[in-house]
Amino acid sequence: MSEGVKTAEEKAAEARRGPGSRATNRHGPMAIGIPAEKPASFRPSAKRLLGLLRPERTSLYAVLAFAVSSVALNAVGPKILGRATDLIFAGVVGRQLPAGVSRDQAVADLRLNGNGTFADLVEGMPFLVPGAGIDFGAVGRVLLVVLAIYVVASLLQWAMSWILTGAVNRTIFELRSSVEDKLNRLPLPYFDNQPRGELLSRVTNDIDNVAQSLQQTLSQLLTSLLTVVAMVAMMLYISPLLAVIALVTIPVSMLVTAAIGKRSQKHFVQQWKSTGELNGIVEETFTGHQLVKVFGRQEEAREAFRAKNDDLFDAGFGAQFISGIIMPTMMFIGNLNYVVIAVVGGLRVASGSMTLGDVQAFIQYSRQFTQPLTQVASMANLLQSGVASAERVFDVLDAPEQQAESASPTVLDDPHGRVEFEDVSFAYAPETPLIEHLDLTVEPGQMVAIVGPTGAGKTTLVNLIMRFYELDSGRITLDGVDITDLSRRGLRREIGMVLQDTWLFGGTIRDNIAYGRPDASEEEVLAAARATYVDRFVHSLPDGYDTVLDAEAGNISAGEKQLITIARAFLSDPALLILDEATSSVDTRTELLVQHAMSALRQDRTSFVIAHRLSTIRDADLILVMEDGRIVEQGSHADLLARGGAFADLYAAQFRSAVAEPAG
Incomplete structure (x- = not known):
């Protein structure tokens, strides 16, 4: 069975080996989620987030220029x-003189x-002409100037938004690309220890939230900040008091x-963390929905969902409610300020x-001075949410990241x-050795x-060949070359792997077969399909x-899926084959046909076959019997049966009645 799909016994066995194994942190359909992490502080994360915009300096300078203007x-x-108001008021008062x-x-x-009071009022009106009415021509000219000013300001604002939108979207594009490149550089243990839904939430929901936060804030x-500065300058110019x-x-x-804001930040961090955990539960429950129904665990699945949904509700309510208090509080402060200014200003006019x-x-x-402050306050929840993401x-x-490759990797011609x-020697956790010497x-x-029995280290052995994990000591060579001297891409190009867990992508059957070698010709694809008996069922579709x-x-059926994956390995024409219980999903007759096809494929190729059904490996040149990461026996099928050791015990457990029958 593949490393990615294990029985409960295998998971338990790997859990005993230590926290480095896949089973220790992989969540099944009933998983509750990972424990909450301590959130990072706001300021360093916000500074780093803004640092992502550094390549867009030119655009940001243009945005700044347009914003200032x-x-x-x-x-x-x-x-x-x-001035238009003064002209109108002066005309109204001037008629009374x-x-x-x-x-x-x-x-x-x-x-x-x-x-005296009326005299003070008239004295403070520079546009007043006694006996004259309202100068509508002067008022109209002032209004046209103001209109032109606001039109130009709006165009500049539009240009600023257009440039900033492009800069933010390019930044998020690079962030997504960086995350994608990072995922390709991460070692397999990282993915073993991350629930799939949680990781998907980080690279989709969280990045989308960062984009939205940057764009809007x-x-x-x-x-808002420039407006505050400008408004303060104009207010000081008009009336310092x-x-x-x-x-x-x-x-x-x-x-x-x-x-x-300090009280709401932790709630935003927990909100997005709970979102990721909830996504993990939903994804895993839906992926394993058949098992959930077969074992009647729907209620447990619902309870697990309710528990995380409740956590998300509490975190979301706390974050939104606490941060939502900011805006009404700021509006209250602004209204008080407005009342005081109106009263004092009226007295000064009089x-x-x-x-x-x-x-x-x-x-x-x-x-306009309090409005940007209110906007900043209302954006606090969005900004904190974006920083948390x-x-x-x-x-x-x-x-x-995974261990760096050689600067000048060797190429096997x-x-x-x-x-x-x-x-x-290799161990998932230092305190629990698995493979030694x-x-x-x-x-x-x-x-x-x-x-070997479950948890013996069979799949680990081939994973070390694939360099999915790095050795603790010793070395593995391919044709005399240390595999660490080869690039991972070069090494894996020489290896064809067929797992029990079939993986096919959305596309045609032809495309799925050609995935093993994209530059293969049509005839080569068809030849691989005929060799693996895919051609026999394709024509019925x-x-x-x-x-x-x-x-x-x-x-298509499970057996047909497996045949396509085998055809894909055939087409890749590897020097080394790894078959991880690859025929377990095909029927007995098809299995015989596939075995014949594999025999032809194995010519001049080394092949490693992980087998649970011992009847499928009778023709193996060498059988390795593993227990607790060690090879306890090795030899041919007949030799190992004759020894009456560990292999004979495994064989007897599967074919007890057949072994009991007399020969001939």
């Missing part, structure tokens, strides 16, 4: 618009008549945001210290398949069968070799 235009707009006098004379007359954060009142909002807002247009502009600035992606990127184990030589063309297999290849 847009904010500057939006900042001067209210001040100019205030006698025509033909200057403004100074009108003010002096008002003071003589005891109208960067532009708003930049615009009112500006001081408005600026009190900043420290109060920062304290509120920091206090609430005293002639400010014009009505300046108060109107200042109120607009104060609203980034932490999970960085965990993948920071995982230890004409491999023959001679394999030699020289004093090989193993010596073995397999000559080209030999068929080596590996048998509606579209023959063009029949499209779905994701689960549910439109």
